[in-house]
Amino acid sequence: MDKDRNRSDIVADALEKLIFDGTFADGARLDEAQLAERFGVSRTPVREAFQRLAISGLVAQIPRRGVFVRQPGPVDLLEMFEVMAELEAVCVRLAATRISDAALDRLDEINAACNAAVGARDADRYFDENEAFHRALYRHSGNAFLEAECLRLHRRLRPFRRRQLHLRGRMAQSMAEHEAVVAALRDGDGARGAAAMRAHIAVQGEKFHHLMASLRTAAE
Amino acid sequence: MDKDRNRSDIVADALEKLIFDGTFADGARLDEAQLAERFGVSRTPVREAFQRLAISGLVAQIPRRGVFVRQPGPVDLLEMFEVMAELEAVCVRLAATRISDAALDRLDEINAACNAAVGARDADRYFDENEAFHRALYRHSGNAFLEAECLRLHRRLRPFRRRQLHLRGRMAQSMAEHEAVVAALRDGDGARGAAAMRAHIAVQGEKFHHLMASLRTAAE
DNA sequence: CCAGCCTATCTTGCATACAAGAACGTTGAC
DNA sequence: GTCAACGTTCTTGTATGCAAGATAGGCTGG
Secondary structure, eight states, X not given: OOTTSOHHHHHHHHHHHHHHTTSSOTTOEEOHHHHHHHHTSOHHHHHHHXXXXXXXXXXXXXXXXXXXXXXXXXXXXXXXXHHHHHHHHHHXXXXXXXXXXXXXXXXXXXXXXXXXXXXXXXHHHHHHHHHHHHHHHHXXXXXXXXXXXXXXXXXXXXXXXHHHTTSTTHHHHHHHHHHHHHHHHHTTOHHHHHHHHHHHHSOXXXXXXXXXXXXXXXXX | OOTTSOHHHHHHHHHHHHHHTTSSOTTOEEOHXXXXXXXXXXXXXXXXXXXXXXXXXXXXXXXXXXXXXXOOOHHHHHHHHHHHHHHXXXXXXXXXXXXXXXXHHHHHHHHHHHHHHHHTTOHHHHHHHHHHHHHHHHHHTTOXXXXXXXXXXHHHHHHHXXXXXXXXXXXXXXXXXXXXXXXXXXXXXXXXXXXXXXXXXXXXXXXXHHHHHHHHHHHO
């Protein structure tokens, strides 16, 4: 089933990774021929990959000039996190009247796994379990389109979210916020759950400093 | 400045129109060679256009099989309108504390133009002015990323929104809702404005019937 | 010595050629 | 008569070739 993927898909994924991990700095020009050779394919799949990255906003395509990496700046990031917070808040509000008791129990299980990761001080494992929690909430919004949009933005913000976790005490705080969300859901209190979720995602306080710092290290 | 656009852009736009206006029914296969000939270009720009449409969700691309038109069904539409309502509600809530008095006056002007269109029973003009109102709200959310996301979804829902207007009395009701939103913004009451906006977009009551009816006519 | 223009070269955008996989029809066997 | 297997043909995916625009460097004129 992995053989179903075209070369353009593979190139697009590879390029995305290279942009995310900072191999290509902001403003760098991506050379078609060079990348084609690097990936061992012709220019065609590379061009198709460019198109997709351009739509995702990871690169800017200037006609007849080439494509340029477009790393998000501080303002872009704050805006994206704000939208993420609002979207996730909507998920919670909608889920409050749509989620089943069984699903709530499942959320508790995921949170228990998160908690175990916190206890083990395993940031990577916490990161994974945290993602499962958020994905579950998207799912329980009962709106597949909303779920897809959330997944898209979540994926886009992934590399920036990762760094936040290493802030001391952040994992424990994050856990508490998760539990507040689930508690509100159990009470069927959509407004309270939404507020808790918004606070969970929002870039505020110390998180702001960390986000800015992460940008600086990425640039160097 | 229109010469800057590549052929793939032109093909993508043309295809989008053809899909929106129902020339290609749901599930229809889009033939590369045929469309290339139709537009007088080679297969390459057609393929690039397909990529973009696939990401927008207008067509589904099945590897080695071709691309198929994917018209949204009733459930898809309800979900998309729900997300649109929530996104616009967020715009209003954020705008409540960010919009300037001058911008509020400008919104009143747009609404006055809307009102004139209602008086003239000019649905097309009302449609245009209505779009200006919504675009202005996206702008005043003070979040460029949110604005872009709203524009994207708004554009996607455009053909379905258009039909709703011809419902008797809908224009007048829509106007009243616009004014409720602006009034809440003047009071700086984000929550009230958000609720008003959500109600304005939400598919409920008679609008539901109309949306379903429009789907039936589009399918025939 | 600097500015502007012209040309050489490189890059993109598009067209076309080619290969591999999928659909379809035919033929043969049971 | 029906089903299956094979081969043909059509379509997609990829590579390559070609033309037009863009950049850079040198040359000429002021």
